[in-house]
Amino acid sequence: MFDVGFSELVMVGLVSLLVIGPERLPKVARVAGFWIGKIQQMIANVKVEINQEFHAEEIRQLLKENESMNYLLDDEKIPLETSKPEPISDDVLSVKSKKISHE
Numbered sequence: 001m002f003d004v005g006f007s008e009l010v011m012v013g014l015v016s017l018l019v020i021g022p023e024r025l026p027k028v029a030r031v032a033g034f035w036i037g038k039i040q041q042m043i044a045n046v047k048v049e050i051n052q053e054f055h056a057e058e059i060r061q062l063l064k065e066n067e068s069m070n071y072l073l074d075d076e077k078i079p080l081e082t083s084k085p086e087p088i089s090d091d092v093l094s095v096k097s098k099k100i101s102h103e
Contacts, residue, residue, distance in 0.1 A: 020028050 016028070017025055
């Protein structure tokens with residue numbers, strides 16, 4: 001994240017030891033670690049919320065497209081013919097009954 005090498009860490013440790021002192025350094029390091037952890041956790045939560053919001057926006061967009069497609073399909077519906085089917089002739093009925101009786 002910060003691209004800090006070992007030599008830079010040693011330098012920060014020595015300067016903090018001189019400035020803060022050996023008595024308070026462990027407590028300061030614990031508090032600093034606690035706050036760094038809290039900040040990292042908050043950043044991770046913000047990233048998750050942003051990703052969820054982007055995902056929700058994509059879903060809203062897909063629903064909007066789906067609604068527009070449904071609207072187009074509703075406009076293009078073709079009514080079914082309402083004519084009555086022709087009655088089956090007696091010849092067809094007799095052929096079917098002969099096939100059934102032979103089996």
